[in-house]
Amino acid sequence: MELFPVFFGTKSLNVVVFGGGENARRKVRLLAKTHARVDVIAPVFSPEFVNEFAGRVGFAPEALTEVLVSEAKFVIIAIEDDEPALEAALNLVRQYNLPVNVVDRPELCDFTVPSILDRGSVVGAIATGGAAPVMARNIRSRLEALLPKRTGDLANFARGFRGKVKARFAEESDRRAFWENMLRGPIAEKVLAGDEGAARVEMDAAIEAGKTEKTGIVHIVGAGPGDLELLTLKALRVLQDADIVFYDNLVGADILDLIRRDADRVSVGKSKGYHSVPQEDIHELLIMAAKAGKRVVRLKGGDPFIFGRGGEELGALLAEGIEAQVVPGISSALGCAASAGLPLTHRDHAQSVTFVTGHARNGRVPDLDWPSLARQNQTVVVYMGVGTSAQISENLIAAGRGASTPVAVIENGTRENEIRAYGKLSELACLIEGNGIKGPALLIIGEVAALPELFLSSMQKSLEIVE
Numbered sequence: 001m002e003l004f005p006v007f008f009g010t011k012s013l014n015v016v017v018f019g020g021g022e023n024a025r026r027k028v029r030l031l032a033k034t035h036a037r038v039d040v041i042a043p044v045f046s047p048e049f050v051n052e053f054a055g056r057v058g059f060a061p062e063a064l065t066e067v068l069v070s071e072a073k074f075v076i077i078a079i080e081d082d083e084p085a086l087e088a089a090l091n092l093v094r095q096y097n098l099p100v101n102v103v104d105r106p107e108l109c110d111f112t113v114p115s116i117l118d119r120g121s122v123v124g125a126i127a128t129g130g131a132a133p134v135m136a137r138n139i140r141s142r143l144e145a146l147l148p149k150r151t152g153d154l155a156n157f158a159r160g161f162r163g164k165v166k167a168r169f170a171e172e173s174d175r176r177a178f179w180e181n182m183l184r185g186p187i188a189e190k191v192l193a194g195d196e197g198a199a200r201v202e203m204d205a206a207i208e209a210g211k212t213e214k215t216g217i218v219h220i221v222g223a224g225p226g227d228l229e230l231l232t233l234k235a236l237r238v239l240q241d242a243d244i245v246f247y248d249n250l251v252g253a254d255i256l257d258l259i260r261r262d263a264d265r266v267s268v269g270k271s272k273g274y275h276s277v278p279q280e281d282i283h284e285l286l287i288m289a290a291k292a293g294k295r296v297v298r299l300k301g302g303d304p305f306i307f308g309r310g311g312e313e314l315g316a317l318l319a320e321g322i323e324a325q326v327v328p329g330i331s332s333a334l335g336c337a338a339s340a341g342l343p344l345t346h347r348d349h350a351q352s353v354t355f356v357t358g359h360a361r362n363g364r365v366p367d368l369d370w371p372s373l374a375r376q377n378q379t380v381v382v383y384m385g386v387g388t389s390a391q392i393s394e395n396l397i398a399a400g401r402g403a404s405t406p407v408a409v410i411e412n413g414t415r416e417n418e419i420r421a422y423g424k425l426s427e428l429a430c431l432i433e434g435n436g437i438k439g440p441a442l443l444i445i446g447e448v449a450a451l452p453e454l455f456l457s458s459m460q461k462s463l464e465i466v467e
């Protein structure tokens, strides 16, 4: 290990920064987030620098240099374009034997300022010893994406209960088991969701009961329409933290690859016309896993609450008193629309958008309100409508929608094998058959379905003009 990270408590820490330029300002911006007393020394400061930290940081005249340095714990020298001034500052700091960082001069540094991961009282430091600072920043961003915003709140919350936990659990092993369960279980999730009041009540009850066994939790998670990058940060976090994941057919292999290696994966693969695990059995599996104290993820394509039976699963879990949270996903309508450049609403063409299912329990087209769906200036998005598309177009036209209304059919939207087909409402079934579309696919009906081709032709025209 070339570098050794240490963390200074900042409550009674004095730091001196030399320099009035941008480099100094960047370092002061980091220090200003701490409790430290920060004094900046320079012959002149820009008004922007002073305004940014007014009242928080001392802007000291050079006459005070020696006094301030003598009181400091460490010093940062960020003097730009003035070598004699830099050397003078460095000599003074060396006289006091203080650790010093000289910005952009690694050979003069006793310490480096790492890339800082800041989650309140949880702080991480990433450094590459000056080899590749950009890499340190990239690593920090990736870690930040995995750590919930309220991680620091959770640490503070735990700190507030340390005394009570110590008093309740005499054995060190019981204390550790309690903390491990608490920091991964429903109480922690409540704190991370911003509900500290409820978390506090549950924490008191768990301490009182001397509870050391695990409490299960189920996250019903939307995996989005297919593209891995459309997964939310929260979905990624709970997926990587799960003990067991129950997933649907619509979830792609690259998303499943994000699951922790030692977690169990169970396919409850529902696909069109084939329910490999009946819905009630899925409820039972989720309930049993949660009751065994596991962190359970129920992973579904798109969004769990849009034609995803997320409501049924949530109801079944809550009825058993199991802690359950829903993590939304990007529904396929939104993913497909974005991927095709097809705005679902548009001021000139569609003032509303309606999501309907094209598939009733009996496999036929559902009993929808066709006259209202046939009204102009709206977009109708049909999920699971490939098999019933002929009936859907017939019903809409019979209810008054124009036969030439534009339609788009998008299969495997946002995935590498995405297919898009454009045509008219009267030709919907032929369009699907002609393009060999089997699903998963969405039918998008309304004037907006003509916009991708319109956008494309106007772009081609403008390119011709440029040529």
Ligand SMILES: C[S@@+](CC[C@H](N)C(=O)[O-])C[C@H]1O[C@@H](n2cnc3c(N)ncnc32)[C@H](O)[C@@H]1O
Pocket: 225, 226, 250, 300, 301, 302, 303, 304, 305, 306, 307, 308, 330, 331, 332, 333, 336, 382, 383, 384, 385, 410, 411, 412, 413, 414, 415, 439, 440, 441, 442
């Ligand atoms: C049971 S529903 C689930 C919908 C999902 N909960 C959502 O929010 O997208 C399955 C239907 O969603 C649509 N679908 C899901 N993923 C899709 C994709 N990548 N491209 C097109 N349609 C998709 C299809 O209509 C498919 O038949």
